[in-house]
Amino acid sequence: MPTESTPSTAPRPLKLASAVVAGEGLVVAVLGIVEAITISNDRLTLGLTTAAFLLLYGGALLLVARGLFRTSTWSRGPAVFAQLIQLLMAVSFWGGSTKPVSVILAIAAVAVLVGIFQKVSMEALADNPTKDRPVR
Numbered sequence: 001m002p003t004e005s006t007p008s009t010a011p012r013p014l015k016l017a018s019a020v021v022a023g024e025g026l027v028v029a030v031l032g033i034v035e036a037i038t039i040s041n042d043r044l045t046l047g048l049t050t051a052a053f054l055l056l057y058g059g060a061l062l063l064v065a066r067g068l069f070r071t072s073t074w075s076r077g078p079a080v081f082a083q084l085i086q087l088l089m090a091v092s093f094w095g096g097s098t099k100p101v102s103v104i105l106a107i108a109a110v111a112v113l114v115g116i117f118q119k120v121s122m123e124a125l126a127d128n129p130t131k132d133r134p135v136r
Contacts (some may be wrong), residue, residue, distance in 0.1 A: 010071045017114075022066075025064075028057050029062070061082060084109075090103075
């Protein structure tokens with residue numbers, strides 16, 4: 001059921017966090033498209049499942065970014081969870097030639113978490129039954 005929501009009410013830190021999450025979603029979706037294009041016959045099943053996962057995860061991140069931008073209370077949990085996983089991925093990429101990837105992942109995750117946990121963002125995302133009411 002659609003809900004009334006005014007995107008202009010999101011505080012600046014939440015808008016920035018939303019933009020970073022949207023960027024992450026776009027990058028992951030593009031990686032899924034690239035994976036789908038470059039599937040070879042000798043790893044068809046792995047390629048298809050990887051491409052499907054990346055496309056679904058990228059789409060989910062884009063929905064979460066939209067929810068953050070619209071200050072939807074449901075979007076806070078998935079956004080924080082995704083960033084915590086991303087921090088763990090950054091740790092796993094640390095070292096060798098993947099160190100720049102690790103740094104980028106960590107900076108993006110920390111930026112989103114800082115934006116979400118700002119006082120104004122927490123107030124905007126607070127569970128308020130009158131904010132998310134059905135459209136009539």
